[in-house]
Amino acid sequence: MLSCKQVAAVASDYLDNNTPLKWQIRLHLLMCANCRRFVRHLKITRDISAKIVGEDASVNTDVIWKNLQAQLKKEKLPDRE
Ligand SMILES: [Zn+2]
Numbered sequence: 314m315l316s317c318k319q320v321a322a323v324a325s326d327y328l329d330n331n332t333p334l335k336w337q338i339r340l341h342l343l344m345c346a347n348c349r350r351f352v353r354h355l356k357i358t359r360d361i362s363a364k365i366v367g368e369d370a371s372v373n374t375d376v377i378w379k380n381l382q383a384q385l386k387k388e389k390l391p392d393r394e
Contacts, residue, residue, distance in 0.1 A: 328352070
């Protein structure tokens with residue numbers, strides 16, 4: 314059986330349906346809640362990224378960073394050290 318480390322290493326390929334280990338990974342996911350959660354979160358993250366890129370092909374990290382800063386400013390979180 315694959316180890317959790319091995320599953321994590323190929324999780325992205327697994328979501329792309331791009332790995333010969335597909336069935337071994339499925340078997341591992343059946344038995345391992347941690348990796349199930351990991352793969353689910355990875356999928357959510359990828360879906361969100363794909364959506365952002367799909368909405369505006371000109372989006373770059375600069376824009377994302379500025380939006381993030383603007384949002385943080387709005388929330389007015391107290392500074393912590
Ligand atoms: Zn695992």
